Amino acid sequence: MEVYLDNSATTKITDRVRDIMIKVLYEDYGNPSSMHRMGVNAEKYMKEAAQIIADSLKVEPKEIIFTSGGTEANNLALIGTAMAYQRRGKHIITTRIEHPSVHQPLLYLEENGYKIDFIPVDRTGKIFKDKLYNAINDETQIVSVMFVNNEIGSVQDIEEIAREIKKIKNDIIFHVDAVQAFGKYRIHPRRMGIDLLSISGHKIHGPKGIGALYVNDNIRLKPIIFGGGHQRGLRSGTENVPAIAGLGQAVKDIYENFEQKVNKMYKLKQLIIKELSGLDGVTINGLPEECESNYEMEHIKMTAPHIVSASFEGVRSEVLLHALEDRGVYVSSGSACSSHHPQPSATLSAIGIPKILLDSTIRISISEMTTEEEIQYAIEQIRDLVPKLRRYTRR
């Protein structure tokens, strides 16, 4: 049996996404900038996709910029606004658990004279909001907070944060990395007070290499990629039409029967948590304090529906990962994006996981395609493997 439980790393594309992409690749392959009919046809796909995404966010299509993915969306959001509003001040506030595609551009800005504050999080992976509010000063230009953490699935109170920071300083620009949240939550930037929002295609059964940035119409942005002036000069380069069409289709599909899908994921998440926490020497990371040991649904719903982070005492995560792989179960150690680096994950350190468990933590991430049978099988394998692997360790 093959069970893919690494959906926070990437997801399988759906048949409908595949079909529309093939159609664009083979039939409607024109360049949207071309004057002739082929160009117009290609442009139609872009307009449709922008409309679908805009509808899902309840914003205007002109507020959507297509990028090469979540990473570029985050880079454009942060560097693009920092450059446009340099005169307002050079202070940016973010959190200690951001994805590297937020963290690294901010370090780059720091090297170039910006002051960056990194707000710590508690054991459940929620930021200390008071510390964030207290950090705001006259120079504060951008606040960037991720919606759902990619490693432990903790969720920030985005709406409340937006409201409070703007109360303190109303011209703060609020950026939200929603790569892990989009398709799992209904996100309405206008109502929620979000100025910039990054999303990605391949986390929602769309293709890789495509993402988008929502930019509130009132926000000025400087481009970070220069060229022929595509997308109103904000993102030059011939648009990746097949992927854009695929992204549009994926967004349309993910918000169909939305509540049902999310509830299904929460039920599976609850099942995973209950089963794993019943094993010896296993802790589930990033759950709210209220959760204690009964794992009520109302508490689980305070976290994202698709991510479970679990630490297995005395088992190295990489070994467990490969042993599970051998049984057809695919999970991730920490976060797949950071697995290239031998150093422990910043998020896991930030929530205060004991040092010896840092290297014993795996992430299980599901999608609405995941079935209960698959979860049962995966749990079965974990239950069987963990004691075996524990016997053989470095002494």
Added chain:
Amino acid sequence: MSMFKAFLIKYAEIGLKGNNRYLFENALCDRIKDALKPLGTFRVFKEQGRVFVECPDDYDYEETVEALKRVFGISSFCPVVTVADTDWESLTKAVGDYVEAMYPDADFTFKVFAKRADKNYPISSPDICSMMGAYLLGRFPNLKVDVHNPEVSLNVEIRTKAYIYSVEIPGPGGMPVGSNGKAMLLLSGGIDSPVAGYMIAKRGVSVDAVYFHAPPYTSERAKQKVIDLAKKISRYAGRMKLFVVNFTDIQLYIYDQCPHDELTIIMRRYMMRIAEHFAKQENCLGLITGESLGQVASQTMQSLAATNEVCTMPVYRPLIAFDKKDIVEIAETIDTYETSIQPYEDCCTIFVAKHPVTKPNLKKIRHSERKLEEKIDELLETALKTVEIIEIE
């Protein structure tokens, strides 16, 4: 397009080989052909104790030089300009043009070396030297002759064509692979073993390799890393077979039965046994390891004695007296270093004890191994039977 149309290949040690000399020369020609095959249709031939490479019109000079630098047996090689018209006037003009193209300043001391392989050529070698020297002095006023310590040694050889060269590019030295039998390399993902394989191959030895894979403790990427390293070695050593042995069950059995501080030594004894099995199967005449005296606990003299004991074949340890930094230097030269330092664990380190024995007592080790009697034969048989063989080209 390069002005050079041929390369003159120089070899040092092969020259010493008496009656076997032609075997070595043939092996050298074959290895040069192998190395240049992917780059185009080159002609490689022997002529009067010289090996020449003639290049196709559209060849890439840089690429060809890089390929020749990796052929063992070449001590150095010279890019050559060929001249079809050997009459004196054409020849002098060609040599003058060569100087102009190679040394635009034309300000150096030089000496002409002439060789008349075609004895029908009307001018003798000493005369060619002096007449050519005179011509060049006339054409380039800043040149000076220095017969003892010339900055430029200008070679002119008259064969059916004339060959002009003055630049010598160092080759890797050693002897052509295939001129000296075959050996089995114990290849891990580390820095040392690829260098050891390279060094033995340099002595003319063909190399096969064995890698011990321990899933799930070592990953697919660790295996891919070893395949990548094997490919890098094969750029010098030619095609090789890589034997991937699943070592997990043997390792866990040793872990269960034997004292933990002896784990690495006993494990290595089984690796040597398995490597020797495949070495015999492939008609190898020895094993190669990357061991370096005292580098880690399993490489003390006592430990090496303990692992060596289980082999009947000679074990070649070319790095035995090398410091790590010298090994790293070679690894960087042969471009294995970057691959070796990728952070994937290999099976030697996964269970390594905090304090492994550094002076293993052979009697004790043998005694511990007796605790494996019940299942080890069966496990070995499975490991040998399930070996995966990867052909590296």
